[in-house]
Amino acid sequence: MMHTAWTIIRHAEIRALLFASALWTAAPAFAVSSDEADLNNVRTLAEKGSIRDEIALAGVYFTGTGVAQDSKMAAYWYEKAAGLGSPEAQNQIGYFYQAGIGVSKDPKRAFHWYHLAASSGFAKAKVNLAVAYLRGIGVEKDGELAVRLFNQAYHDGNGTAATYLGILTYFGIAVKQDKVAAERWFESGLKLHDPLAAYNLGSMYSTDVDHPHDLPRAAALLHQAVDAGYVSAMHSLGLLLVNHPELKQGPHEARVLLETAASAGSWKSSIVLGILARDGRGIPADYKAAYYHFRVALLQGGADADKVIKNDVVTLAARISPEQCHAAASDANTWFEHHSLPLLFVYKEGTPKREFPMAGIALAPDGSAGQLLPPSGS
8 A cells, every 4th residue: 555655646736736826926126134224224215105115125024024024014015016017016916915915815906916017028927917817816717818928928038937838738728738848848947947847847757657767867857946945846856866865965865855845744755754764764663753754644635645544554553552652643733733834835044035035835725825934934
């Protein structure tokens, strides 16, 4: 039964990405330090209507840099800048309305701001608008228009748009199914430095049954996606390195990747950690630790995880004492209370701030990206 835990559920993961909410944000006008004089100057200029200072002040409130973190104030200042015509701020506040960050969720309002930003030619907003049409966020679904918008954004130099077109083409959604053409789209996204393109290509080269495998190339591609903070890539690369340790760059690389992914909410990574502890792969066998990881996976993955490890949890419970079962289950519950938000992306400290400030993107219960997490909340 346990062998199923080693299979990457590619179709489910790609579809989760495809129907995730819009993720992509704009570059800030400039960074603001926590120096009190600097903050006061930014606030003064923002209050006088300086768009770039309004955007900077919004970022300060979102991250809690020198002030108390306040998503409502972040939304207020992004919307002020959006109202003054900044397409970057329009795109950002659109996402806030879509995800309910500092404002009540309002899909129609989100669509409104995406549409305004896209009308200005802002490529990232075109991607978000395309996702809105694809999923019916604040507007009736229109797959044909979504495809046109993705193409426009790609020709504007947006790699994420190419990745979306690759996913649509891979599954035959709104376009004719063509896996060879899908790979070409992923390659186009990779050239534009999109981490999701790197992830999908890495998965093709490592797990896709219809594609020739090249594991060193797969590992290199997955590393690119991991460096961008993509949690599914952490799981996939960790699993690849467990099965092919000759590809590891360090002795503990696979385990660190899996632990990071598990901490970000990946139930499949928790299962793999349980298997490693149960079977003593790379570490001494430890049934209690294995039971703990499986209990975490059940909390994270619910029915999906239960289908994979239900029998194994029962078997492991019989191999340890009732007291150990209770302690492991209690520890799992306590841990989960502090790690209950599944994350799509995790940004490491020190990552260059090329985007509006964030530390993670959390998944909503429906699988969409429902919440941006500032550093203080990650």
